[in-house]
Amino acid sequence: xxxxxxxxxxxxxxxxxxxxxxxxxxxxxxxxxxxxxxxxxxxxxxxxxxxxxxxxxxxxxxxxxxxxxxxxxxxxxxxxxxxxxxxxxxxxxxxxxxxxxxxxxxxxxxxxxxxxxxxxxxxxxxxxxxxxxxxxxxxxxxxxxxxxxxxxxxxxxxxxxxxxxxxxxxxxxxxxxxxxxxxxxxxxx
Numbered sequence: 765x766x767x768x769x770x771x772x773x774x775x776x777x778x779x780x781x782x783x784x785x786x787x788x789x790x791x792x793x794x795x796x797x798x799x800x801x802x803x804x805x806x807x808x809x810x811x812x813x814x815x816x817x818x819x820x821x822x823x824x825x826x827x828x829x830x831x832x833x834x835x836x837x838x839x840x841x842x843x844x845x846x847x848x849x850x851x852x853x854x855x856x857x858x859x860x861x862x863x864x865x866x867x868x869x870x871x872x873x874x875x876x877x878x879x880x881x882x883x884x885x886x887x888x889x890x891x892x893x894x895x896x897x898x899x900x901x902x903x904x905x906x907x908x909x910x911x912x913x914x915x916x917x918x919x920x921x922x923x924x925x926x927x928x929x930x931x932x933x934x935x936x937x938x939x940x941x942x943x944x945x946x947x948x949x950x951x952x953x
Contacts, residue, residue, distance in 0.1 A: 820928045919931060
């Protein structure tokens with residue numbers, strides 16, 4: 765069955781957003797991780813991150829997008845990830861992710877319409893509502909999947925298992941960039 769006119773318009777709108785994005789803000793748990801939290805017998809927290817997503821973030825940095833981590837959690841994992849990936853904007857332990865996204869826009873002089881928020885649960889909807897584009901993994905909460913399906917990018921992959929890389933690849937494709945060529949580029953400092 766051929767796509768409907770509504771589906772064609774939505775695909776065109778998504779492609780235009782992917783072409784004009786200047787920043788992507790990520791929730792951490794359930795997006796960059798699979799949402800699993802493990803505790804050692806001594807109480808240390810463990811989380812796992814996906815190398816495909818790490819490469820996706822690296823590619824986004826290389827094309828000059830500003831990146832951010834905005835999380836309701838306040839754990840050292842977030843700082844370590846930001847340090848490794850050279851992500852300059854971090855907000856941890858926040859209940860107001862929309863305010864954090866607005867702060868990102870002000871700090872880097874980026875209009876909200878050129879920011880994407882990638883989240884997975886209902887506390888992320890507020891940030892998604894203020895951005896020009898929103899994204900989620902296939903494992904997002906039902907309300908998030910419904911919201912994003914009409915307004916953004918839904919990955920076919922689960923959180924912590926390549927969902928971020930899939931968004932990265934879609935951004936590169938919309939800009940007609942080859943990932944191999946982008947990988948050869950030097951990332952801005």
